Amino acid sequence: xxxxxxxxxxxxxxxxxxxxxxxxxxxxxxxxxxxxxxxxxxxxxxxxxxxxxxxxxxxxxxxxxxxxxxxxxxxxxxxxxxxxxxxxxxxxxxxxxxxxxxxxxxxxxxxxxxxxxxxxxxxxxxxxxxxxxxxxxxxxxxxxxxxxxxxxxxxxxxxxxxxx
Amino acid sequence: xxxxxxxxxxxxxxxxxxxxxxxxxxxxxxxxxxxxxxxxxxxxxxxxxxxxxxxxxxxxxxxxxxxxxxxxxxxxxxxxxxxxxxxxxxxxxxxxxxxxxxxxxxxxxxxxxxxxxxxxxxxxxxxxxxxxxxxxxxxxxxxxxxxxxxxxxxxxxxxxxxxxxxxxxxxxxxxxxxxxxxxxxxxxxxxxxxxxxxxxxxxxxxxxxxxxxxxxxxxxxxxxxxxxxxxxxxxxxxxxxxxxxxxxxxxxxxxxxxxxxxxxxxxxxxxxxxxxxxxxxxxxxxxxxxxxxxxxxxxxxxxxxxxxxxxxxxxxxxxxxxxxxxxxxxxxxxxxxxxxxxxxxxxxxxxxxxxxxxxxxxxxxxxxxxxxxxxxxxxxxxxxxxxxxxxxxxxxxxxxxxxxxxxxxxxxxxxxxxxxxxxxxxxxxxxxx
Numbered sequence: 305x306x307x308x309x310x311x312x313x314x315x316x317x318x319x320x321x322x323x324x325x326x327x328x329x330x331x332x333x334x335x336x337x338x339x340x341x342x343x344x345x346x347x348x349x350x351x352x353x354x355x356x357x358x359x360x361x362x363x364x365x366x367x368x369x370x371x372x373x374x375x376x377x378x379x380x381x382x383x384x385x386x387x388x389x390x391x392x393x394x395x396x397x398x399x400x401x402x403x404x405x406x407x408x409x410x411x412x413x414x415x416x417x418x419x420x421x422x423x424x425x426x427x428x429x430x431x432x433x434x435x436x437x438x439x440x441x442x443x444x445x446x447x448x449x450x451x452x453x454x455x456x457x458x459x460x461x462x463x464x465x466x467x468x
Numbered sequence: 469x470x471x472x473x474x475x476x477x478x479x480x481x482x483x484x485x486x487x488x489x490x491x492x493x494x495x496x497x498x499x500x501x502x503x504x505x506x507x508x509x510x511x512x513x514x515x516x517x518x519x520x521x522x523x524x525x526x527x528x529x530x531x532x533x534x535x536x537x538x539x540x541x542x543x544x545x546x547x548x549x550x551x552x553x554x555x556x557x558x559x560x561x562x563x564x565x566x567x568x569x570x571x572x573x574x575x576x577x578x579x580x581x582x583x584x585x586x587x588x589x590x591x592x593x594x595x596x597x598x599x600x601x602x603x604x605x606x607x608x609x610x611x612x613x614x615x616x617x618x619x620x621x622x623x624x625x626x627x628x629x630x631x632x633x634x635x636x637x638x639x640x641x642x643x644x645x646x647x648x649x650x651x652x653x654x655x656x657x658x659x660x661x662x663x664x665x666x667x668x669x670x671x672x673x674x675x676x677x678x679x680x681x682x683x684x685x686x687x688x689x690x691x692x693x694x695x696x697x698x699x700x701x702x703x704x705x706x707x708x709x710x711x712x713x714x715x716x717x718x719x720x721x722x723x724x725x726x727x728x729x730x731x732x733x734x735x736x737x738x739x740x741x742x743x744x745x746x747x748x749x750x751x752x753x754x755x756x757x758x759x760x761x762x763x764x765x766x767x768x769x770x771x772x773x774x775x776x777x778x779x780x781x782x783x784x785x786x787x788x789x790x791x792x793x794x795x796x797x798x799x800x801x802x803x804x805x806x807x808x809x810x811x812x813x814x815x816x817x818x819x820x821x822x823x824x825x826x827x828x829x830x831x832x833x834x835x836x837x838x839x840x841x842x843x844x845x846x847x848x849x850x851x852x853x854x855x856x857x858x859x860x861x862x863x864x865x866x867x868x869x870x871x872x873x874x875x876x877x878x879x880x881x882x883x884x885x886x887x888x889x890x891x892x893x894x895x896x897x898x899x900x901x
Binding site for chain 2: 356359360363365366367368372373374396397398400401403404405407408410411412413416417435436
């Protein structure tokens with residue numbers, strides 16, 4: 305009887321530790337899945353893109369890729385955490401304000417409307433067909449795009465300088 | 469000769485820049501070494517990337533002015549009048565935009581206003597000569613003068629109901645549209661420098677070449693600071709040479725000729741929902757009045773004592789008055805300050821705002837139907853102040869409901885007179901799928 309108590313305690317501690325480690329791993333995997341990735345048309349010769357360039361593209365400040373191709377930004381509606389993060393962390397502007405800003409550009413004749421596509425597969429298909437296209441997907445959604453010819457582009461996070 | 473030189477320079481610029489925009493890409497139109505510039509342009513036009521979109525904006529409003537000074541009674545007292553409320557349709561636009569390949573853009577903006585005439589507000593096409601750094605736009609378009617001239621039709625996204633006084637259709641500081649523009653932007657890490665050089669027919673009297681230069685620096689969505697300069701480069705004339713309602717003309721229609729420069733600067737700050745806009749504009753006119761037009765003005769329109777004195781008139785219509793000063797050198801000035809705050813609510817975006825607008829034009833008169841303005845022309849010195857506040861509700865980005873109240877202060881009958889107006893407006897941005 306005296307021996308069973310330490311064994312049971314060790315058993316439960318072991319289970320608890322295992323569950324804790326597993327959940328940590330899941331959370332990490334989940335965060336990795338939510339990581340934002342840019343996909344571009346294969347003809348766009350870039351391998352990485354920073355937040356500022358993305359912001360310039362989606363706010364209509366930047367119209368051409370460095371090689372002269374016209375940029376066709378494709379937007380996804382806010383139905384997922386990742387899209388919310390994109391607005392919050394990259395664009396730093398809410399969807400309503402972005403839409404109003406884009407309307408303003410259209411009324412001035414400066415830009416055609418932003419294309420909004422819901423599903424990851426449809427987004428990938430459009431990016432593969434449209435010259436100069438760019439869209440943002442979650443990393444875990446890349447598995448749905450294996451049969452679509454797009455170029456995957458890493459999004460560089462802004463460098464945070466800590467003053468001491 | 470001048471046109472030939474301009475054409476030769478334009479061709480040289482085209483030839484110099486276009487090969488730099490070529491790019492190697494499988495499906496892209498290729499610049500073949502043997503093909504030359506014309507084949508390249510042809511490829512751009514015949515390529516698969518052709519997009520177009522049809523959309524527009526409609527704005528309907530309700531406007532009323534109360535207690536504006538109308539005249540002086542025999543006893544010397546100021547008399548007042550109130551206009552009945554008016555429903556208006558200032559904006560009913562049909563817009564078509566198209567892009568071809570990487571280089572060409574086109575835009576058509578038609579408006580059917582209250583007078584039920586179709587006005588071509590914008591009709592232009594554009595070619596990118598060197599990416600975003602250099603573009604050539606031809607046709608008819610709003611010049612990028614100040615913060616608001618280019619966005620005068622953006623009624624669903626502009627955070628104001630009325631345009632600033634320096635762009636008011638009855639006394640604008642410049643003509644809103646022009647015909648040729650070389651423009652571009654340099655964009656690095658959120659810092660943007662935009663420039664534009666414009667010329668066109670504008671209001672020129674003969675073969676003059678009016679010139680406009682506009683430039684601004686912007687940092688992300690936070691700061692925009694810039695300035696504009698415009699010169700008529702010689703004599704300009706009003707679009708109609710008889711006394712009557714005058715729209716979108718900085719030159720009065722009783723001027724035989726008028727040489728003018730307009731200049732100014734502006735700043736816009738946006739931060740955490742706050743918006744601050746400040747503008748200053750000035751315009752120096754060196755005009756020459758038409759004696760017959762001034763005489764007909766005396767017989768047709770009400771002129772206050774200052775205006776009679778300015779035009780050398782005694783208030784008794786005659787055709788033999790020789791005291792009319794022909795020289796009309798004067799300065800138009802305008803200031804604008806606007807503060808707004810936008811926050812997101814469950815009903816949509818809500819933006820309360822306050823605006824202070826000051827405008828002074830000593831040459832204008834009160835009656836709109838004879839080429840004047842109801843506020844500036846009513847004031848003894850041509851100056852007035854407008855303090856307005858209002859609220860803009862945007863339940864969805866395509867709809868804007870606006871309500872505003874204005875208090876106008878003019879100098880009339882040796883007094884400072886206040887009169888008010890209110891405006892309610894609803895605007896809708898529509899698109900064809």
